[in-house]
Amino acid sequence: MKKTSFVSAAALALSFAMPASAQMSVEDQIEARQAAYQFMSWNMGKIKAQAVDGEVEFNADQMKAAANAIAAVANSGMGALYSPDSTLDKAENTRLKPEFFEQPEKAREVGMNFGREANKLQEVAASGDKAALARQFAAVGETCKACHDNFRAK
Amino acid sequence: MKKTSFVSAAALALSFAMPASAQMSVEDQIEARQAAYQFMSWNMGKIKAQAVDGEVEFNADQMKAAANAIAAVANSGMGALYSPDSTLDKAENTRLKPEFFEQPEKAREVGMNFGREANKLQEVAASGDKAALARQFAAVGETCKACHDNFRAK
Numbered sequence: 596m597k598k599t600s601f602v603s604a605a606a607l608a609l610s611f612a613m614p615a616s617a618q619m620s621v622e623d624q625i626e627a628r629q630a631a632y633q634f635m636s637w638n639m640g641k642i643k644a645q646a647v648d649g650e651v652e653f654n655a656d657q658m659k660a661a662a663n664a665i666a667a668v669a670n671s672g673m674g675a676l677y678s679p680d681s682t683l684d685k686a687e688n689t690r691l692k693p694e695f696f697e698q699p700e701k702a703r704e705v706g707m708n709f710g711r712e713a714n715k716l717q718e719v720a721a722s723g724d725k726a727a728l729a730r731q732f733a734a735v736g737e738t739c740k741a742c743h744d745n746f747r748a749k
Numbered sequence: 750m751k752k753t754s755f756v757s758a759a760a761l762a763l764s765f766a767m768p769a770s771a772q773m774s775v776e777d778q779i780e781a782r783q784a785a786y787q788f789m790s791w792n793m794g795k796i797k798a799q800a801v802d803g804e805v806e807f808n809a810d811q812m813k814a815a816a817n818a819i820a821a822v823a824n825s826g827m828g829a830l831y832s833p834d835s836t837l838d839k840a841e842n843t844r845l846k847p848e849f850f851e852q853p854e855k856a857r858e859v860g861m862n863f864g865r866e867a868n869k870l871q872e873v874a875a876s877g878d879k880a881a882l883a884r885q886f887a888a889v890g891e892t893c894k895a896c897h898d899n900f901r902a903k
Binding site for chain 2: 618626627630631633644657660663666667671672
């Protein structure tokens with residue numbers, strides 16, 4: 596056992612629902628990736644409400660935080676949460692099509708597009724430009740849709 | 750209806766599972782906050798595995814991304830996901846104690862401590878110092894534990 600005296604016993608005693616990717620079961624992968632997208636979706640919803648629909652007053656700081664959250668998801672290494680055994684024909688509680696692994700170049704392309712547009716969203720949100728944020732929100736949304744259309748069952 | 754011609758129809762057609770906080774039901778609040786913490790937990794698990802336990806090889810870029818994700822959760826305005834009707838005595842699928850609203854100063858204190866330590870985690874991770882990251886991981890863990898001890902049922 597490694598020396599961990601500098602880490603408090605209390606912190607070590609904390610259990611983390613999601614273990615590191617190296618040890619994750621298919622069930623944990625599915626749960627973790629859905630949690631990540633749900634967290635992202637909540638933050639996309641804030642940008643939609645404030646910058647697109649205008650149903651909530653525009654708050655540049657909140658938009659910046661929301662875009663940071665979306666970019667953080669995009670940059671978090673979500674790929675580790677996808678394994679060939681975690682598709683809908685082999686696992687439960689997922690809509691991931693096996694095509695995700697049968698078309699690796701396409702899967703990589705949609706993933707990279709998402710990352711690029713999410714990072715741009717973070718930049719645009721930092722500028723405080725509401726109209727530009729609405730446009731970039733749409734660009735991110737397109738990359739979400741591309742993955743859903745290709746790799747998520749209805 | 751507002752003019753949204755600059756936003757593509759495809760993006761507008763996307764449905765977001767989580768609406769903006771202003772319109773969220775108690776059920777949606779509970780689901781969104783649990784997703785956020787689960788996404789955070791996955792990222793805490795990566796730091797634990799690489800910087801604390803050493804069971805996965807240390808990768809500074811991955812640690813930076815994980816800490817960014819944790820800070821993004823902490824800064825995302827999670828407070829909007831807590832309403833007095835969303836405690837365990839009034840809602841399902843939650844362990845949130847009513848004490849969270851009965852002790853607002855304590856709740857604010859634990860929340861602010863979490864935010865402060867999560868932001869520091871992001872700074873420390875950017876430095877690439879493994880030992881410092883392990884120490885700061887413990888500091889963040891303490892703030893998680895403080896909230897669980899005070900406001901989460903066993």
